Each structure stands twice: as structure tokens, then as C-alpha cells.
Amino acid sequence: MNNPGNIEIKRKIAVAGLPNTGKTLIFNGLTGDYNLVANCPFTTINIKNMPFSIDGDNDIEQYELIDTPGIFRFNTYSRSEMVTRDLLLFDSPDMIIQCIDAAQLKQSLSLTIDLLDLNIPLIICLNAIDETVRKGIVINSQRLSAILKVPVVESVATTGQGLDELKNAIRATFINYNKSLTTAPRNHYESSRTSAAPVSHHDLSRISTTLGNHNDLSRISTTLGNHNDSSRVSTTHRSHHDLSRTSAETMTHHNSSNVSSLSHIHTDYEDGISAIYSLFPENLSHKRVWAFLLMMNDPFVLSGLERLYPKEEIEPVISKAESIRKHFKGNIGLEINKKRNRWIDDVVEKVVRRQKLELEDFSQKVAGICRHPFWGVPVLFAIVYVMFLLVVHVANNIAAWMESHLWVPVEELVVSFLPTGFWHDFLIGDYGVLSLGVANAVITVLPILSVFFIMFNTLEDIGYIPNLTVLTRRLFQKVGLSGASVMPLVLGFGCKTMATMTTKSLQSPREKFIAIYLIAFAIPCAAQMGLNMSILGRMGTTAFLIVFSVLFVVEVTAGLLLNLLLEKEDQCLFIQELPRIRMPEPKAVLVKTWYKLYWFLKESLPVFIYAALALFTLDRVGVLDASKIFLSPVIEGFLGLPLEMVDALILCMARHEAAAGLIMNLIAARKLDFVQCIVAVTITTMFIPCFANIMAMIHELKFKSALGMAIIINVSSFLIAGLLNWVLLKIFV
Amino acid sequence: MNKKREREEYLEVLWRIKEDGIEDPDYLKNAFGSDFEPTIIEDLEQAGHILTGDNGSIVTLTDAGYEYARKIIRAHRIAEKLICDALGGDFESGACEFEHILNTDLVDSICVLLGHPRRCPHGKPIPQGDCCKTAARTVQSPVMPLTELESGMSGRVAFINYSDDMQIYKMDTLKIKPGGMIKLLQKSPSFVVSCEGGDVALDDAVASNILLWKEGGQFNAGGENMLGPGKCRRKRGFGFMRRKSA
Structure with a gap:
């Protein structure tokens, strides 16, 4: 529409998030369609696409919205989570809206890290913000937005609050993104070379500086968009330890001057990620995510890569990853988790304020009775x-x-x-x-x-x-x-x-x-x-x-x-994670009943x-x-x-x-x-x-x-x- | 240089080679770099701890050597666990000193104290001692399984025993992790804990493998600084430390 002569392809926006965070509610709210929702994890099992539009100042933007089953993190056993991961990794939507249950921010931020690694524009939708207020938890969403460098929209999806703000954020994000593309023209979903994507790289490296924990975070971000790994390694690894005795290795630092002689003993997973990064086929998208999955020994990573490339082509990466895992001192998965958790704790500490007084929690009480061994x-x-x-x-x-x-x-x-x-x-x-x-x-x-x-x-x-x-x-x-x-x-x-x-x-x-x-x-x-x-x-x-x-x-x-x-x-x-007990929303119940009867x-x-x-x-x-x-x-x-x-x-x-x-x-x-x-x-x-x-x-x-x-x-x-x-x-x- | 200590360092590396299935014949040499001393290999061979190949490059542990190395590894990892969990500090350098000092009985009593941890902070298995086999317990243990917490009480997770990485990843996504606070809501018919705003149901096997600090638990650097009001008594130090200072 805006560029006559070009065939306009509808931009795809995926709604993703942990189970029971209101993805389908947001999807229904934006598209005006109705899909079954419930206060229960895994209500959505299949991916659903639906066109929707946002009225702008002088035009109407058309998009395609994708509803996805809940996903906890990219590294997973569960096939239902795989559906979402495959969609995000292979079909690379143009934008992702992450629904976060505001009362469970920490749980969601693990997925946020994975999504940021994708280098796809991200909007965070802080859902059920009314319940957090009731619980005496205040989330500074502006600060969260400043730290993550992505727009954060507060919403109450059950009543439709925040949908307009979300629409504005979608528009604004695309406009900003297009601007950044004109300064460095490039197809953004080809994140292959992109890792040096001007926008995301810049944004992410700032995550680290805003956070106190500089050492860990610069790692999270630097490798993201970094080809010159070797030069970075030496700058970030400041501490020198005596490695003459292996037992003196530390988990987070190692002597970079000894890297060559100890190339097969990795003490920092980022080195591992950098090491396999360069071995990937040139045109692979989302290299960092693939590298991360290989490091985590993900059960589906091989079949995923084999979908894209013949076995011979990925063989060197896989054997390299295997040897890195083997020679890593300690459990590389735990190390990655630990670093991520440190980052998450840090973010949450900066944006969440709790009232000291613990409010009498009605929902906990009801839940307690419902689950009571006797009552x-x-x-x-x-x-x-x-x-x-x-x-x-x-x-x-x-x-x-x-x-x-x-x-x-x-x-x-x-x-x-x-x-x-x-x-x-x-x-x-x-x-x-x-x-x-x-x-x-x-x-x-x-x-x-x-x-x-x-x-x-x-x-x-x-x-x-x-x-x-x-x-x-x-x-x-x-x-x-x-x-x-x-x-x-x-x-x-x-x-x-x-x-x-x-x-x-x-x-x-x-x-x-x-x-x-x-x-x-x-x-x-x-x-x-x-x-x-x-x-x-x-x-x-x-x-x-x-x-x-x-x-x-x-x-x-x-x-x-x-x-x-x-x-x-x-x-x-x-x-098994359990949903919070809450007061029923009469309108939601009636609408759902109406649709169920209509479908019947x-x-x-x-x-x-x-x-x-x-x-x-x-x-x-x-x-x-x-x-x-x-x-x-x-x-x-x-x-x-x-x-x-x-x-x-x-x-x-x-x-x-x-x-x-x-x-x-x-x-x-x-x-x-x-x-x-x-x-x-x-x-x-x-x-x-x-x-x-x-x-x-x-x-x-x-x-x-x-x-x-x-x-x-x-x-x-x-x-x-x-x-x-x-x-x-x-x-x- | 302390010869005994150096020999133990070599045995430790040899254990790791065996544990990780490393096939690189020069691994041992590389691990010590310029400090590599062929004389120590000779000493070890004389002591009957290792066997060397014809050209002296291929080295394997004998049964006696294996047992010796096992004790060192156990001491090292138990020490790591103690320092990491109790003090939250740089456990690696401390543990290295520890392993050469601790005798078997001492290691076992620390193991009992920690509730027989199965893995070191790196996630490597800790070789079992006699105390683990008999599941010895003392009242002084600073940690207890979640199953022993009273309903309605909160505790800080010290560590989690697990058999499979994916299981620990799953708990991690629910933010049940060392250093995190959890509140036990009920024990029966299933365990339900509240963690970071979410409720999670667990079965007994999972609950008994979540080890909590008995009181307060301000040793670990978690992100959560708030404890429930009055739900959790805060005292400095745990059992054996308090007794010492009293």
C-alpha cells in the first residue's frame, strides 16, 4: 500500500508466552475473533493465524496475528512447546508480543532472554496487572522497558484494558524498526549476518550497561551481535588466574592468555557459544539460539538443524558442541541457568516493589480448601x-x-x-x-x-x-x-x-x-x-x-x-504449575458459553x-x-x-x-x-x-x-x- | 613443593579424564602446562596408583589409585558444596585447599551435615561415602528436605538433587532454584509450593529432593530479598556455627 509496485506481504506478529498468561485473550482482543480461553495452562494446543488491522492516523495497517501454545523456554522436552519454538525459529515472525503474567515476572523473563536472542522486534505485554496491584506488587513497567529496551504495555486482558496501547506500540515499533532499517538497509529476518543487526545489537548491549552486573551481562549481549569474538573475549575476561593447576580454574573467569593451550577446557559457556557460532552455515538464522540449544544439549536441536541442512554440513558444529560440553568444567546447562537467573533477579529487583505487608490472600485460601486432603x-x-x-x-x-x-x-x-x-x-x-x-x-x-x-x-x-x-x-x-x-x-x-x-x-x-x-x-x-x-x-x-x-x-x-x-x-x-484461583468474570463465562453452544x-x-x-x-x-x-x-x-x-x-x-x-x-x-x-x-x-x-x-x-x-x-x-x-x-x- | 599434594592433583585430573571419557592422550600434560612434572608420574607409578604405557605417555589409574582419587574428588566436591551453599563464596579455591586436608571421617560428617548432596555446585556427581549408603542423619544438619518443612512456612532452597538435567531446567523455569525462596502451602495429597508468585504442585519424590536451609537462609545470594512477615525466623549462622560461638 505504501510502496506501490511492491507486493505488500502482511507482517506477521506472533503472540507467545508462558502457559496461562493470556495469549489467547490478547489474540481475541486484537482480532475480534473468539477462541477458547480458560484459566488453565495449555488451553491453546494449535497455532492459529488471523488477519487484523490497526487504524492509523491516515491509513489502516494490515497484519497477521499468530496465536501460539504456551512455551516456558526454548530448551524443552515437551512437544507442545516445540510447536511454538518451531514457529518462532523457522517461520520467523516480524514481531513477537510476549504475554507475561505480571505476578510471575521472574518465570517469564527466562523466555524473554530467549526471545531477545531471536533478534526479532519484541513487545512485552504485562498481563493481569490488576491482580498484582491487589497483591501489593508494583511493577515499574517504564523501568522494565528501559532495561530491556523493548516497549512494555500494561494490560488486563480479561477486560480488554491496554489493547489500544498495545496497538500503538505495535505501530510505533514497526515505524522505529523501519527507520533503523533505512539507515542500514537489510532484511531483518535474515538474522544470519545480522547478528550485527544495528538495532538489536545496540539495544542489547545497553541492557548490560544499565544493569549493575556488568560482567555477566555484557556476555549475554556481546556475543549476540558479535563477530569479533576473540577481541571481545580479551576485554571482558579481565581477571587472570593461575591456571598452572587445573583445580585453580574458576567457573566464571579464566586466563585468556592460556586459552590456546587449554582450548579444550572451557570454563565459560560464552566461549563455547562463540566457538560454535563461526562453524554454523553462513545463512543460518538465529545462530545464537541454535548455539544456545546445542550447549544445553536440547533433545530436538539435531532434528531441527537437519530440517535446514544436510547432515554433513552441520556435523562439525555438532561434534564441536559435544566436545565443548564434555570438556566444560561443570554442568554447562546449570551455568547458563545460573547466569540467566542472576540477570533476572537483578532486573526484577530493579523494577518490582512489594508492600511489606502481606495481604490476606483470598485466592490462596480458596485454592487451599479446594486442594485440601480432607476438605x-x-x-x-x-x-x-x-x-x-x-x-x-x-x-x-x-x-x-x-x-x-x-x-x-x-x-x-x-x-x-x-x-x-x-x-x-x-x-x-x-x-x-x-x-x-x-x-x-x-x-x-x-x-x-x-x-x-x-x-x-x-x-x-x-x-x-x-x-x-x-x-x-x-x-x-x-x-x-x-x-x-x-x-x-x-x-x-x-x-x-x-x-x-x-x-x-x-x-x-x-x-x-x-x-x-x-x-x-x-x-x-x-x-x-x-x-x-x-x-x-x-x-x-x-x-x-x-x-x-x-x-x-x-x-x-x-x-x-x-x-x-x-x-x-x-x-x-x-x-505441575497451577493457575491462580480468581473470581469468575461473568461476561467471559457467558461469552464462552455462547460460543460453545454456537459451535455445538x-x-x-x-x-x-x-x-x-x-x-x-x-x-x-x-x-x-x-x-x-x-x-x-x-x-x-x-x-x-x-x-x-x-x-x-x-x-x-x-x-x-x-x-x-x-x-x-x-x-x-x-x-x-x-x-x-x-x-x-x-x-x-x-x-x-x-x-x-x-x-x-x-x-x-x-x-x-x-x-x-x-x-x-x-x-x-x-x-x-x-x-x-x-x-x-x-x-x- | 609438597609432593603429596602434587600427586593428589595429578590423580584428580586422571579421575576427571576417566569420568568425562576424555580420549586426548596429552590431556594430563596440557592441564598442567609448563608445570607438568614427569617425576610425579614416576612417583605415582611407584606408589602403585597408576600404570604407564611403553613410552610413558599413556596413563591409567590402578584400582588403588582409583580409590585414592575417588576420596580426593569426594572431599573436593563436598567442600565445594559446603563453601558454595553455606558461604556463597568463591568455592573453587577454598575447595582445592580442603581436599588435601580433610580425612574421610571429616568429609563424611560434612556430607551428613549437608544432607548427602549428590552433585557438586558444577553439577558433577559426588562419589558416595559410607555415610550416604547408610543415609546417616544428625540433628545438626543445616538443610532439610522440603518434606520436613511445616505447611505455611517458607524456606530458602539450598540445593536440589536431580537425576536428569531436564528436570532441573523445568524447575528452573518455575524459579524453584538454589537461593530462591519457596513457601510450602500443603503436603498432602500432593506438595504445593508457592514460588515467585506462582503455585506449583510436586510429588513426594521431587519434594524430598529439594533441600532447604533450616532457618532464614541469608547465605545465598538470591534475588529475593523479602521474606514473608514473621513467617521465617531470622537468625545469624546455622546450627553448628551458633553452637561454636556460644
């Missing part, structure tokens, strides 16, 4: 019970009202025109497009989901659900799950598809397999849970208790069995209609009856269910929610009694996971294992339901 359990049960009551008494009444006020008139209208015959059946028969398709989705399922989602989203907004990991960890440990896999399982109660995808972050294939299996098996997702509550509510609290106890026992048994069957391996440790209707309504059509066709052709006769020994004999349940099971394959409506109809028609109802709900909960979940399983496992898993799950759900039927009949009849 945590009653709190959990109370929450579930309240949800149950609300679904049964509020949602079912809304559904009944909608039925009589919305559905009955339609039904009467159709009957008045088409009293009987094909079209009557086609529209409002047992398998009618309107009755089983539209009314089932909109009138039966939608009210239940609305009520349930409002409550569930409130819990998510409060940050309650991740805290359950604390309560449930011991249990999960018994079924062979440790550490990182607790979180995906807990998330399974929200959405099983999403939970399956978060298993990406598990390193151990064994745990991943167990976790995916258990998520797919007896855990009801939020929608299923709501509908189960509604169905079982018609039979009373006892039915509800029985079903959930059975599902619980099944899940634990399945876990124990898998744990026994699969080969043992070292358990990874449980280190958008995705499911067609599925409901197609499923109804399919059943209608099968029924007309006679296949349905034939299959019912064929399946009757299993359904009627083994499971003790009426034959109509075959329809429900078929609908289940299309969409679990669709089966719920049919079961409710059967209850209304008194075709399901207490025991049958329990068996029906149990089997539909365990039966074939929804399509999206199966796709996620295939994505995370190999096709064969995913398919095998689905088959085992289905067979065992039939067996368990049959067994349950037998037991219940013994007890209740």
Missing part, C-alpha cells in the same frame, strides 16, 4: 452435586417448557397437514428429520448443555479444574500415571479431544498410551456429563451415584490393567439431521429391523435393554449427544426402568469415543494403535455393561 473431596462432591441439581431442576424444566411451547405447536402444525404417511414419518416420525434431528438438538440437548456449560465454564474461569490434579495425583499414580499425564486426564472432563491432544506434552510413550486410553474410555466429557446428569436425574440421585461409581471403578481398573500389561519404565516426575449447533445440528436421515433410511429399507433381530440376544439378553437402544447406539457413533435425546424419549415412554437406565447411560458413556476424539487419537498415536484402542474400548464397554446389568438385577430385582 477438597467434599468440596468436589458438593460442586458436582450442585451441578447435578441445577441440570435436573433448571435445565430439565427449561427443556420441558421449550418442548411444550416450541415443539408441540410445530408437531400439531405438521399433523394438521400430514396426519399420516411417508412425509409425516419423514418429518416427525420416530426417525424424523425434525423430531430426531432438529428438536433433539435444539430442544432436548441445547438447554442441558447451556446450563451445564455455564457452570463448567465458571469453574474453568475460577481455575478450579487444574487444582484437581493435586487431589487426584496419588490415585493416578496407582494406575501407572505420574507427573505430566495427570493434567490431560483432568482436562478430559472438559473436552476429551482437547485432552487427547495435550498428551503431546508427555515424553513417555507408555504414559501417553495409558492417558489416551483412559481419556477415551470412561471419562465423560463436559457435554456427556451434563446429559448424563439430566438423564439420571429422572431416575433419582441413586442412579447418578451408581453410574459414576461404576465409571470410576472401570476407569481405575482399566488403568491398573494397562499398568500391569505395559512394560514398566522410569516414571517422570510430577511438577454449527457442528452438531447437521450431524443430528444426517443421523436421523440415515436411521430413517435404514428403517424404511428394513435393515434396521433386521439388525435389531440380529442384535437382540446381545441387547435384550445380555444387556437387558429394549431393542430401541440399538438406535441410540447407532446415534452414539455419530454424536454422543444425539443418543441422549433418544434415551430421554425412551424414559418418557416408560420403556427404560431404573436398572436399564443405568446400563444405558453407562454403555453410551463408554461406547465409541466421538469422531473428533478418534481423530485426535489417530493424530497422537499411530493409526493402528488408535484403531485397536477404539475396538478394545467398544468391546469392553459391552462386556462391562452386561456385567453391570447382571449385578444390578441381582441387587434390585
Whole structure:
């Protein structure tokens, strides 16, 4: 636009940051789009691109915004963090906005160092600044900006405060950057030669001078943009130590005059980084980051480099890095961390002021009760019970009202025109497009989901659900799950598809397999849970208790069995960051519920209609009856269910929610009694996971294992339901 | 020049060559540069600590030599740990002096005092002593595992035992690191600590490997200067130091 004749490529801006720092909130705020947000780490699993524009004084700037999954630091084990790292390293966005939870500044600054190393313009967005104020922490953001030499914007992403400032900062940063480019024309994402990038180099070397800790920091910055490493080394390494005895080496200093004779004993990692710097292929971008990753012995660094260059070309760098690591006195990773931490502590000390008085922390108290070994359990049960009551008494009444006020008139209208015959059946028969398709989705399922989602989203907004990991960890440990896999399982109660995808972050294939299996098996997702509550509510609290106890026992048994069957391996440790408990934001909860319902209707309504059509066709052709006769020994004999349940099971394959409506109809028609109802709900909960979940399983496992898993799950759900039927009949009849 | 001491220095380098799998035959020579003394190699060979090759260049440790070197390395790294953690000072030069003075019993008692650290401040493994195998404990130990802190109390991390670098990196990103303050919120059913404004859940295995200074802990230069009000008693020095001065 500004340069006619040039093809304008939209500039890409990536939003990155630690998990649960409000990246998606900022993304939603800037683009006006809506993506799921929650007070929970790893809500975003995939990268999302979206165009957005900023109104300027006399023009509109177009950009492309990229939302990324949370990342702690570049050096990582976790595949979900790798998604973000690959994006930043390979696709080099034109700008990065780092979201920082202001209350956890120190944690975020490690990532800031990594991002500064990229030499890409950076804006820091200090999020949740309202909560830090409440906690009595004051962050001097201007000072932070002066130290880091990047713009720092304060924001409260949940309410949208600070978005305008952020937009201004984006514009201003690009304008400043372009100015600096005109003085030294050069393509900035080619950081290969760039390391000598005028802007960033200059900026970063100033970081060091502003900070007291000159010695360490000049290292962090100098090598960043430095080709003449040797000359720098001698100036920064001022101290001379007697190296005639190796034991007199110190960790931070060494005698530069002895470098030649001791070239293979590195005592400072910066020497290592400089040493491998020059060995990289000339046109490699982000050399410093790659050098850093090689020094840290990062598990994915080799595959990353091999994506860019043939093996032979990078071989010398890798062997050099290996030898440096080997001959480094001490653990090079710890050394790097230690230096970074010193820098971070220094920065934080300069910009953060705390009130001496520790305020009574309400959120800590609530969190403490939720995670309490004794009170945590009653709190959990109370929450579930309240949800149950609300679904049964509020949602079912809304559904009944909608039925009589919305559905009955339609039904009467159709009957008045088409009293009987094909079209009557086609529209409002047992398998009618309107009755089983539209009314089932909109009138039966939608009210239940609305009520349930409002409550569930409130819990998510409060940050309650991740805290359950604390309560449930011991249990999960018994079924062979440790550490990182607790979180995906807990998330399974929200959405099983999403939970399956978060298993990406598990390193151990064994745990991943167990976790995916258990998520797919007896855990009801939020929608299923709501509908189960509604169905079982018609039979009373006892039915509800029985079903959930059975599902619980099944899940634990399945876990124990898998744990026994699969080969043992070292358990990874449980280190799980927890989100802060906060007051729910009613607007955010309602918006989220609205979108979830909107997506449900958008995705499911067609599925409901197609499923109804399919059943209608099968029924007309006679296949349905034939299959019912064929399946009757299993359904009627083994499971003790009426034959109509075959329809429900078929609908289940299309969409679990669709089966719920049919079961409710059967209850209304008194075709399901207490025991049958329990068996029906149990089997539909365990039966074939929804399509999206199966796709996620295939994505995370190999096709064969995913398919095998689905088959085992289905067979065992039939067996368990049959067994349950037998037991219940013994007890209740 | 103290011959015993020089011999020990050579054994130490030979241990490191073995530990790091260094294949460079001239490593030993280079390490000492112009101070390299072939006579010390001869002395060591006579003492039965090392074996030399035909041309005298290739040197390996004998079993006896290995044991001797192990003791020196252990003393050195334990000393480093003591000086680094307790005094936060330049541990390297002090440790070098220490290793030649400390006898096995003394090293073991410092090891007990420090709670049997497994790695020196550089991250190198500390060879185990008899005290580690029996997991001996004394009440005087200035550090204690996080598992022994009372809920609601804060403590400063002295060091963290770990088996895998990535584990320590992960904790580092959450700012659970030597010198940092953490507050224990609860112990059961999982450990939950508050650190730098974030809450982190840990299992028992991780918690028992986080070692804290028992009281106050103003020895380490961390960034955090503030302690919770009244949550943490500040006293100068730790156990054995106070007793000495009293």
C-alpha cells in the first residue's frame, strides 16, 4: 500500500508466552475473533493465524496475528512447546508480543532472554496487572522497558484494558524498526549476518550497561551481535588466574592468555557459544539460539538443524558442541541457568516493589480448601452435586417448557397437514428429520448443555479444574500415571479431544498410551456429563451415584490393567504449575458459553439431521429391523435393554449427544426402568469415543494403535455393561 | 613443593579424564602446562596408583589409585558444596585447599551435615561415602528436605538433587532454584509450593529432593530479598556455627 509496485506481504506478529498468561485473550482482543480461553495452562494446543488491522492516523495497517501454545523456554522436552519454538525459529515472525503474567515476572523473563536472542522486534505485554496491584506488587513497567529496551504495555486482558496501547506500540515499533532499517538497509529476518543487526545489537548491549552486573551481562549481549569474538573475549575476561593447576580454574573467569593451550577446557559457556557460532552455515538464522540449544544439549536441536541442512554440513558444529560440553568444567546447562537467573533477579529487583505487608490472600485460601486432603473431596462432591441439581431442576424444566411451547405447536402444525404417511414419518416420525434431528438438538440437548456449560465454564474461569490434579495425583499414580499425564486426564472432563491432544506434552510413550486410553474410555466429557446428569436425574440421585461409581471403578481398573500389561519404565516426575484461583468474570463465562453452544449447533445440528436421515433410511429399507433381530440376544439378553437402544447406539457413533435425546424419549415412554437406565447411560458413556476424539487419537498415536484402542474400548464397554446389568438385577430385582 | 599434594592433583585430573571419557592422550600434560612434572608420574607409578604405557605417555589409574582419587574428588566436591551453599563464596579455591586436608571421617560428617548432596555446585556427581549408603542423619544438619518443612512456612532452597538435567531446567523455569525462596502451602495429597508468585504442585519424590536451609537462609545470594512477615525466623549462622560461638 505504501510502496506501490511492491507486493505488500502482511507482517506477521506472533503472540507467545508462558502457559496461562493470556495469549489467547490478547489474540481475541486484537482480532475480534473468539477462541477458547480458560484459566488453565495449555488451553491453546494449535497455532492459529488471523488477519487484523490497526487504524492509523491516515491509513489502516494490515497484519497477521499468530496465536501460539504456551512455551516456558526454548530448551524443552515437551512437544507442545516445540510447536511454538518451531514457529518462532523457522517461520520467523516480524514481531513477537510476549504475554507475561505480571505476578510471575521472574518465570517469564527466562523466555524473554530467549526471545531477545531471536533478534526479532519484541513487545512485552504485562498481563493481569490488576491482580498484582491487589497483591501489593508494583511493577515499574517504564523501568522494565528501559532495561530491556523493548516497549512494555500494561494490560488486563480479561477486560480488554491496554489493547489500544498495545496497538500503538505495535505501530510505533514497526515505524522505529523501519527507520533503523533505512539507515542500514537489510532484511531483518535474515538474522544470519545480522547478528550485527544495528538495532538489536545496540539495544542489547545497553541492557548490560544499565544493569549493575556488568560482567555477566555484557556476555549475554556481546556475543549476540558479535563477530569479533576473540577481541571481545580479551576485554571482558579481565581477571587472570593461575591456571598452572587445573583445580585453580574458576567457573566464571579464566586466563585468556592460556586459552590456546587449554582450548579444550572451557570454563565459560560464552566461549563455547562463540566457538560454535563461526562453524554454523553462513545463512543460518538465529545462530545464537541454535548455539544456545546445542550447549544445553536440547533433545530436538539435531532434528531441527537437519530440517535446514544436510547432515554433513552441520556435523562439525555438532561434534564441536559435544566436545565443548564434555570438556566444560561443570554442568554447562546449570551455568547458563545460573547466569540467566542472576540477570533476572537483578532486573526484577530493579523494577518490582512489594508492600511489606502481606495481604490476606483470598485466592490462596480458596485454592487451599479446594486442594485440601480432607476438605477438597467434599468440596468436589458438593460442586458436582450442585451441578447435578441445577441440570435436573433448571435445565430439565427449561427443556420441558421449550418442548411444550416450541415443539408441540410445530408437531400439531405438521399433523394438521400430514396426519399420516411417508412425509409425516419423514418429518416427525420416530426417525424424523425434525423430531430426531432438529428438536433433539435444539430442544432436548441445547438447554442441558447451556446450563451445564455455564457452570463448567465458571469453574474453568475460577481455575478450579487444574487444582484437581493435586487431589487426584496419588490415585493416578496407582494406575501407572505420574507427573505430566495427570493434567490431560483432568482436562478430559472438559473436552476429551482437547485432552487427547495435550498428551503431546508427555515424553513417555507408555504414559501417553495409558492417558489416551483412559481419556477415551470412561471419562465423560463436559457435554456427556451434563446429559448424563439430566438423564439420571429422572431416575433419582441413586442412579447418578451408581453410574459414576461404576465409571470410576472401570476407569481405575482399566488403568491398573494397562499398568500391569505395559512394560514398566522410569516414571517422570510430577511438577505441575497451577493457575491462580480468581473470581469468575461473568461476561467471559457467558461469552464462552455462547460460543460453545454456537459451535455445538454449527457442528452438531447437521450431524443430528444426517443421523436421523440415515436411521430413517435404514428403517424404511428394513435393515434396521433386521439388525435389531440380529442384535437382540446381545441387547435384550445380555444387556437387558429394549431393542430401541440399538438406535441410540447407532446415534452414539455419530454424536454422543444425539443418543441422549433418544434415551430421554425412551424414559418418557416408560420403556427404560431404573436398572436399564443405568446400563444405558453407562454403555453410551463408554461406547465409541466421538469422531473428533478418534481423530485426535489417530493424530497422537499411530493409526493402528488408535484403531485397536477404539475396538478394545467398544468391546469392553459391552462386556462391562452386561456385567453391570447382571449385578444390578441381582441387587434390585 | 609438597609432593603429596602434587600427586593428589595429578590423580584428580586422571579421575576427571576417566569420568568425562576424555580420549586426548596429552590431556594430563596440557592441564598442567609448563608445570607438568614427569617425576610425579614416576612417583605415582611407584606408589602403585597408576600404570604407564611403553613410552610413558599413556596413563591409567590402578584400582588403588582409583580409590585414592575417588576420596580426593569426594572431599573436593563436598567442600565445594559446603563453601558454595553455606558461604556463597568463591568455592573453587577454598575447595582445592580442603581436599588435601580433610580425612574421610571429616568429609563424611560434612556430607551428613549437608544432607548427602549428590552433585557438586558444577553439577558433577559426588562419589558416595559410607555415610550416604547408610543415609546417616544428625540433628545438626543445616538443610532439610522440603518434606520436613511445616505447611505455611517458607524456606530458602539450598540445593536440589536431580537425576536428569531436564528436570532441573523445568524447575528452573518455575524459579524453584538454589537461593530462591519457596513457601510450602500443603503436603498432602500432593506438595504445593508457592514460588515467585506462582503455585506449583510436586510429588513426594521431587519434594524430598529439594533441600532447604533450616532457618532464614541469608547465605545465598538470591534475588529475593523479602521474606514473608514473621513467617521465617531470622537468625545469624546455622546450627553448628551458633553452637561454636556460644
